Amino acid sequence: MSLQHKSEIPLYRDPDAPTEARVADLMSRMTLDEKIAQLHAVWLKLSADGHHQPRSEDFAQRDAGVPIERLLRHGLGQVTRPLGTHTVDPKEGVRALNALQRQMVEDTRLGIPVIAHEECLVGLMTKDATLFPSPLNYAATWNAELIGRVGEIIGEQARSIGCHQGLAPVLDVSRDPRWGRTEETFGEDPYLVGVMACHYVDGLQGERRDLLATLKHFVAHSASEGARNHAPVHVGPRELNDTFMLPFEMAVKLANAGSIMPAYHDIDGVPCHANRDLLEGVLREKWGFDGLIVADYAGVNLLYSHHAVARDAAAAAALAFNAGLDVELPGHECALHLAEAIERGEISLATVDAAVERVLRTKFDIGLFEHPYADPEHVNLRSAEATDVAHEVALQSAVLLRNEGVLPLKLDSAAKIAVIGPTADDPLALLAGYSFPVHLINSGEQSDLAMTTPLQALRDLLGKDRVIHARGCHIIEERRAGAPVFPGDVPLAAMSEDKVDELISQDTSDIPAAVAAAKQAEVAVVFVGDLAGLFQSGTVGEGSDTDSLTLPGVQQALLAAVVESGTPTVVVMTGGRPYTLGGLEDKVAAQIMAFAPGEKGGEALAELITGKANFSGRLPLSVPKSAGAVPYTYNHRLKSAGTPVAYHFGSRYPFGFGLSYTQFQFDGLECSTREAAIADGTFEFSFNVNNVGACDGEEIVQIYVHDKIASSARPVRELKAFARIPVASNASARVRVRIPVDMLNFTDARGERIVEPGDFDLMIGSSSRDIHLSETLTVVGHATRTLERDWRMVSEVEIVAQ
Structure with a gap:
């Protein structure tokens, strides 16, 4: 691009300009209506001829009575599931999305392209895309690298249809299998969930992070009262941080996740979509999250229609955006009333501007202004490799x-x-x-x-x-x-009736x-x-x-x-x-x-x-063993069973359990580091995994620890390392493990992660119940240590001899 031509275009359209300069230039040109348009989505059945039809849903997106032309006049933040809303030939769906994108780029005053999002938890949720196994299957493989490849393939398929944001993965830590969304989780251990999530996010987003993963549901959605959808959550701040926030923290800090979605429920009476302490305080200020916070479908609307913490749609929008929300999904029920909320003094223009800046920054960073269209002739939803990977996950899970x-x-x-x-x-x-x-x-x-x-x-x-x-x-x-x-749907007066x-x-x-x-x-x-x-x-x-x-x-x-x-x-x-x-x-x-x-x-x-x-x-x-035995998880505290x-x-079959057509034995434990400094130490040990059966197989080695004496009650055991170890029949593998002292942390009364000096039980086994080798590890130090922001979150397991 020549210097003369560059001077003729607005700065925000210059791909070589710094992102912050582009954001500032574009913000200086925007009216309030154009800003608000970036803070919501529309849910449409798109058409390649531009005659798009509105979609409404009693729960997720009610008809707001606003004509489509008026909705699109000032631009748009996101479009909801353009190919996943209904059955459409993928090529035709891309043409229809391109038609909407062309309207945004060519027919609006500023030409800001739109982000298209789709569901992608078990594969891209569109016609003809690969149908992968469930996240429980992902976790049951205990093979994080394989799940990273699943994420890569889903990302490749999503990019091919013009999708820029995927609403996955689910990082809810399972607490009660009666909960219907248990199938969407990576299971009941926060470390396993976090490791799987990081690999999935890395794979989906790619090195350029030009496709945003969306971590959900922030936070503790799976700990709902009675395992009922949307029900309140009753957890204290220590458990909230140690069990439910850990996977999100890992995916934010280690995998640079591009987006987060709050949960529907309330915690101690505060709905997550209105919880500034969580969205601004923890995510942005404490963890340094730099991506988008997008609403779960109708989550903003629920602030006044269900939670009743807001009097109307404008007040609900003010609550959510004051808390740190960036985009209302799937539509616009509440965000359209932000101007009214500003007039009433319920939200400031500065707060709205900050959200708009984050949306624009994201659009620039993912290259959307330079590449707003997808090529319908290069849709790629099927491949032999994708099928093979889906098959391998099914086999390993x-x-x-x-x-x-x-x-x-x-x-x-x-x-x-x-x-x-x-x-x-x-x-x-x-x-x-x-x-x-x-x-x-x-x-x-x-x-x-x-x-x-x-x-x-x-x-x-x-x-x-x-x-x-x-x-x-x-x-x-x-x-x-x-x-x-x-x-x-069911009014309180009718809840006793079976209709x-x-x-x-x-x-x-x-x-x-x-x-x-x-x-x-x-x-x-x-x-x-x-x-x-x-x-x-x-x-x-x-x-x-x-x-x-x-x-x-x-x-x-x-x-x-x-x-x-x-x-x-x-x-x-x-x-x-x-x-x-x-x-x-x-x-x-x-x-x-x-x-x-x-x-x-x-x-x-x-x-x-x-x-x-x-x-x-x-x-x-x-x-x-029964519904009466829940909630039950392996990493309970001692008194949880009474x-x-x-x-x-x-549990009859505990966390980590599984049999094979062969048999394995563990022996030869050697601890090269039984004592580690509290400041920066790492425990290192090795052991043998022996296949004593008649066929080749893969053992899942699992490393657990227990804090013997702590300043607050601790779980009976916690997973700290794992790996798949392939061993041929009548052969052995020597396995080496390194666990940073940081990973022996827990949350104190201040809400900070700390490590205390003292002894820890080391347990090496093939499940949380089947422990084959044990030792005592000691954290050496004179005082409790508060972890810094970028603490060491992941252990290392490798085969050193076979």
Whole structure:
């Protein structure tokens, strides 16, 4: 660009100018209406001819009565899910997004392009994109590098359709599996969640951070009262920081996450969308977060319509933007009233300007002004590598909980296998709630799923003649449009009345045929579990909470009848939360927890069941003995089970647990550093992992610590390091671990992270319960240390000899 030409264009349009100079120049040219337009989104069904149609939703975006032309006249901050809102051919969807972008760039006074955001938790949530497994599967791999590659692929697909922000990952730390959104989490350990999140964010955003990851839901959404969606959260500041904030802190400081989304609930009466202490105080001032804070859908509106901490939409907007919000999503219900809030003295122009500056800075930094359009001829939502990675996650995440010698099934046998259960031949049963096909259910659309189900995959491997199929029962007989319950739909006066149609089937008429099939077979493989669906259109997912950990519908009766047939029974559970087997745990021959393994889940399960691949997944959350035993997590404090400890509390299958077709032993622990200085020390030790079985396998080594004496009550154990260790049959691997002293911190009464001198139990094992090696580590120092902002958050685990 010539110097003469540069002088003819506004400074903010000069790509070589510093970002801050561009922001200042553009801000100096903007009217209040143009500023406010940058602080909200619109939710439209876009059209390539420019005749866009509004989308309204009773809960997420009500009709504000503002014509589209008026909404777009002054520009726009974001457009909500341009390709993910409805079924649209991806190329046509990109053309429609380009049409909107062209309106913003060419038909508005300042030509500010718009950020397009999409959901991307389990793959880009659009037609034809790869359908990855659920985040519980991600965590069950204990393979952070693999999940980083998942993020990279999703990022590549998102960029190809003009998406600039992905609304993922979910960093909520699971506390109670009755919560419907458990399926969206990385499990119950804050360190595991944080490590997985950092790799996903790094992969999604790339080195240039030209696509923003969105950490959600800030904070403690998963600790809701009674595991109910949107319910209040009752946690103290120490637990809030140590358990729920840690993953967010890691992803902000280590992965440079570009965006954060507050949660719907209130903490001690303060809704997160109006919590300045969290959004400004912790995120920006304490952690140095420099990205965008975007509202969860309708989260600003809820400040007056549900929480009743604001009198109207203008007051709600003032509360949220004063707290630190930058963009209202998915629409504009409240942000459009910011001018009124300024006139009433409820928010200052300076506060509005600060939010607008952050939005503009982001748009400049991601290169949006220079590259506002996507190429419809280069849409890339499918690739062999993406499919392979989805397959690998499914393989590495399935957890073998029990095996009494019945698995693997023999490929070279003529024995009959009965494949039974409502999820054996249902492709939707392989998918999580934030997948595109599941989201279509509530809009009344159907998705053509070219996916191989477990039944089809087992027929392919074993031969069709060997497989006898009987469904046995339904979970939901008809997946239909229209969520039965949106949050807030049921008035208080009607809460005692049961007016919701029962979706879950209670029909037992197909069970006898399933029993007959089992009796004809050498082994019965029974597929049970969940069907994801939002707001009670399914049995798990956002708003689909439960009061029980009994298998939904009549699945327990089906399983009991098959077990009673006398045929050895393998249970394969898929879905978004662990369920109990109603006392049949000791009567089944094998049990597998596969969560929601995605589009390649059918093939992966068949390969594992037949021994073509070995199990290596480990539980990312505990499986409580019953709903009455929750909340239960492995990293509880000693008294959480009461005194005396009741036998029916706790977990049958603990955090980190999982079996294999081979066996491992641990030995040879050597601590090169048993004592480490409190100021900057690092503990270092090594040990052997021996494969003493007949086949190759991968062990997940897990390192836990316990603070023996502390100034506040501490968990019985906490995960501080982990790694996948591949070991060939009859071979060994020498593993070295380094844990910084910083990671032995906890939060004090000031809200600061501290490390105290003293002794710590070191526990090395294959699960949080199965500890094989132990030692005592000592932090040496004369006084308690307060950690600096950039403390060492990650341990190192490596194979040093094999």
